[in-house]
Amino acid sequence: MLLIYCVTICGNLLIILVVSYSRSLHSPMYFFLTQLSFTDILLSTIIVPNMLHVVLYEGSYVSFIGCFIQFYCFLATESLECLILTVMSYDRYQAICNPLQYTSIINFTFCAKTIFLTWSLTLLVISVKITNVSLLQFCGPNVIHHFFCDLFPLLQLSCSDTSVFQMQITIIVITLVITPLILIVTSYTCIISSILKIQSLTRRLKVFSTCSSHLTVVCIFYGTLCGIYILPNKGQAFSMSTAFSLFYTVVTPLLNPIVYCLRNKELNTAFKTTIQQLSICTDYR
Numbered sequence: 001m002l003l004i005y006c007v008t009i010c011g012n013l014l015i016i017l018v019v020s021y022s023r024s025l026h027s028p029m030y031f032f033l034t035q036l037s038f039t040d041i042l043l044s045t046i047i048v049p050n051m052l053h054v055v056l057y058e059g060s061y062v063s064f065i066g067c068f069i070q071f072y073c074f075l076a077t078e079s080l081e082c083l084i085l086t087v088m089s090y091d092r093y094q095a096i097c098n099p100l101q102y103t104s105i106i107n108f109t110f111c112a113k114t115i116f117l118t119w120s121l122t123l124l125v126i127s128v129k130i131t132n133v134s135l136l137q138f139c140g141p142n143v144i145h146h147f148f149c150d151l152f153p154l155l156q157l158s159c160s161d162t163s164v165f166q167m168q169i170t171i172i173v174i175t176l177v178i179t180p181l182i183l184i185v186t187s188y189t190c191i192i193s194s195i196l197k198i199q200s201l202t203r204r205l206k207v208f209s210t211c212s213s214h215l216t217v218v219c220i221f222y223g224t225l226c227g228i229y230i231l232p233n234k235g236q237a238f239s240m241s242t243a244f245s246l247f248y249t250v251v252t253p254l255l256n257p258i259v260y261c262l263r264n265k266e267l268n269t270a271f272k273t274t275i276q277q278l279s280i281c282t283d284y285r
Contacts, residue, residue, distance in 0.1 A: 019033065051148060072127075
């Protein structure tokens with residue numbers, strides 16, 4: 001787990017540094033990619049260090065406030081990732097389906113406003129949710145059978161009536177998870193339709209390659225996320241639920257930079273160029 005955490009941090013930091021250093025990558029698509037990498041760094045830092053402590057000591061103690069702080073940060077980063085992936089799909093939609101007006105629509109102002117709105121919406125909605133959870137009564141057992149403070153393990157410890165809260169959870173899931181997924185599917189439906197209209201097979205593959213990395217990341221992220229929060233949870237075995245949680249909190253942030261580095265030629269080329277330039281500067285010094 002320590003090795004995975006180190007590789008995750010280094011891989012996502014590498015993407016941020018390469019995009020910042022290479023002028024050829026100063027475009028909206030790579031700006032949103034750096035935001036995704038930053039979110040992955042936050043998610044790994046929130047989950048993995050505490051999980052290492054739990055594994056090493058076969059359990060861990062956490063205060064009531066500390067548990068809710070971890071829960072709040074975890075929900076915020078997961079929701080941010082959903083919204084950022086949605087914005088990235090919209091960026092690819094405009095680039096492929098509306099290329100003539102792409103630069104006028106997806107500009108620096110749009111990027112700044114979008115990131116500000118995603119952060120504001122996420123923090124506002126999650127703050128309301130955390131406030132409602134904190135108002136529940138916890139008078140029974142205080143042992144969380146999980147490696148972090150997640151929603152369902154917390155609700156299992158409450159002795160309050162959670163029926164109203166379950167409805168609020170459904171509304172929030174629809175707002176921050178299902179609606180972004182619908183928008184992503186709609187965007188890619190239009191993208192695939194536009195690609196199929198291209199007569200040249202080589203041109204089709206070239207256009208599709210610009211969004212294949214993002215599509216792969218979306219499938220990995222939403223595939224595991226739906227397994228936890230959208231599918232019925234009561235029938236899942238504890239080991240299966242933990243495995244899904246482990247995958248989308250630990251493995252997904254590790255896979256995102258790997259997928260983009262392997263499947264994105266521009267990023268791969270910029271990475272090699274950056275390494276060469278840094279080595280030349282080091283030799284010159």
